[in-house]
Amino acid sequence: MGDIIIEGEMQMREIENPVYNFINIETPPQFLNTPSHLSKTEKRACFSKQITLFVKDSFNLDIALNLGLVGKQKIHAQFTITKTGTITDLEIKSPHPIFERETRRIIEKLPEFTPAKESNNKTVALKYVLQILLNIE
Numbered sequence: 001m002g003d004i005i006i007e008g009e010m011q012m013r014e015i016e017n018p019v020y021n022f023i024n025i026e027t028p029p030q031f032l033n034t035p036s037h038l039s040k041t042e043k044r045a046c047f048s049k050q051i052t053l054f055v056k057d058s059f060n061l062d063i064a065l066n067l068g069l070v071g072k073q074k075i076h077a078q079f080t081i082t083k084t085g086t087i088t089d090l091e092i093k094s095p096h097p098i099f100e101r102e103t104r105r106i107i108e109k110l111p112e113f114t115p116a117k118e119s120n121n122k123t124v125a126l127k128y129v130l131q132i133l134l135n136i137e
Contacts (some may be wrong), residue, residue, distance in 0.1 A: 027116060
């Protein structure tokens with residue numbers, strides 16, 4: 001039927017202030033089960049891997065069968081992981097409203113996270129951009 005390719009990217013920003021440079025993140029957001037002994041780089045990779053697996057495991061590809069769409073379909077989702085680890089400001093762009101609803105359903109099911117921290121150990125909100133590429137055959 002097809003496959004799903006997920007690409008994610010973090011953009012740190014203080015909600016009340018301008019966008020920060022991602023390099024300054026001391027600690028990326030984390031799923032609650034992330035091992036504490038991981039390095040900053042490993043935590044970033046772990047977060048990306050876990051969110052990718054969550055979306056892949058949750059996305060219902062069967063919804064694409066009756067839409068008459070074929071080939072690559074790109075879904076763009078952007079949301080904020082707040083200072084408390086919850087998700088807000090979800091924005092989705094997709095080639096079909098059904099994909100938008102399915103993406104919203106999945107993102108809203110994401111668990112609460114341990115929020116990102118900057119170098120002074122201050123908790124910060126982080127903008128996360130998720131690209132979902134569906135290859136419909």
